[in-house]
Amino acid sequence: MKQALTYGSMALFAVLSIASCTQTVRELNPAVTPVSSLMTPDNNTSVKLEPSTPASVQFKWEPTQAAEGVLYEVAFDKVDGDFSKPFYKTVSDGLGVQPQLTLSHNDLKKIAALGGIAASSTGSVKWTVLASIALNRQMSTITRILTMTRPAGFAELPDSLYLTGSATEGGEDVTKSIALKKTEDGVFEAFTSLKAGTYYLTDRRAGSGKNYYVAKDTLREGNTPVTLTGATKTYRLRYDFNIATAQATEIQSVGLFMSAYNKEIGTLTYAGNGTWTAASIPVEFYPFSWGRDERYKFVMHTANGVEYLGSANVNNNSPAGAPASYFQVQSVSDAQWDNTYKFDPTADGKKVKVDLLLRANAPYTHQVTVLK
Structure with a gap:
């Protein structure tokens, strides 16, 4: 019996020894070197943004020399900025693991707006890459300029849209406003009638939403109502916030x-x-x-x-x-x-x-x- 206990103790000791070996934890080396080479896009690249298409731009760089555990971020700043307070940052592809970032033209349209590039105009922003392990973050020694031309569309697209006012079927009570169908991102449509009176568009039926109006077939943000005169007519109304256009077809x-x-x-x-x-x-x-x-x-x-x-x-x-x-x-x-x-x-x-x-x-x- 005593011999059996002795063998059992030795076996248990062996198992615990193996377990202790397999559970060895290696310390993470927080040392990280800055990204030293940005590959694409080239410096001073110009992009004409087409947010209603699937077009995209890919940012690529050489990986840092850190062994593992690196998180990459791409930061954007004004051309005269020093990235101490970048106006936009986002992790790279693969949740920050890959040394590249893919941004759609729709994403870039928002970045352009944040960088002060107005609709229907051209401007530039500066970008670079941040590499970090734990709390150790290093900014690349290289920065590049990206020039973008924004279309006439809105930087922020509404997720819903309603038509309200005395000229509409729902009248001036915004809670009874006419809902438009979202046919794709930023594009809305409604089949409805309009009569003499005023109307405007809003992204909320209740509360303080954003309001929009139409001026010369162009969508604009603001509280200026559209005034209609004449007989009641039935229309197909289409609004595209990607390119800020409005179309009313009788x-x-x-x-x-x-x-x-x-x-x-x-x-x-x-x-x-x-x-x-x-x-x-x-x-x-x-x-x-x-x-x-x-x-x-x-x-x-x-x-x-x-x-x-x-x-x-x-x-x-x-x-x-x-x-x-x-x-x-x-x-x-x-x-x-x-x-x-x-x-x-x-x-x-x-x-x-x-x-x-x-x-x-x-x-x-x-x-x-x-x-x-």
Whole structure:
């Protein structure tokens, strides 16, 4: 028994010895040398910013000679600055590990604005690389100048946008303002009517948001309302904060287009809240030798010409049992047979109620109800 205990003690001692070896902790060497070579972009490089595109600029440098554990940051300052208080800093790619930084043109647009480069103008900033281990941070011995040309767009893009004022469907109560659909970063759209009165844009329905207005088709920040006169009209409004543009396209009418007849078989009337409706449209499938054709889509007549709205699919089957996405609409070509839907088979020889819903809070879609 005593011998067994002795062997057990020796085994336990061996295990503990091995464990103590595997848990040896090496101290981190905080010594770090400054980055001594900046590779790209070259000094005095000029970049024309196009923030609405996927374009980017890559900053690269030679790694510091520190063995491991280095965190890289790229700092930006005014041309006459000394980087004691850079106006912008960000870690490199790979959460600060890689000796490079990729910045999109949209990121650079914000950096340009922080550096004092106004919209629609050209200016320069200075950049360098900081290398650090723990609390030891070293600034590169090299700095470079980057010249950027900003477009007319805003440096900070709103995440939401609302239309309010006496000229709008929601009136002057901002809590009832008209929401716009965000179609991409910085781009918003609304189908709505405007009447005589005033309106402005805001990024919040409540509280102190940023306000915007339109002057000569250009978006500007401020509290100056737009004044409208004349009769009520329906519009597709589009605002692009990337390039500070505003576009109001008058929608004169919307029709239900049946492919086999190659013409509109009914007209929808604007009913407010981004909705066009027709209470009763007669439908007669077209008799071909192979069968009766039931394909349709929508045609929108605007002050700038004719546009078509239809399915994302070039060809569709019967809507029976189809998901809600079947009825979603988008801008499509004017091809007679393409991107069409099919009526429910029971619609042949009947009348249908049609609603086209172009609202901000849901996918653009439509509904067809066969009347008894």
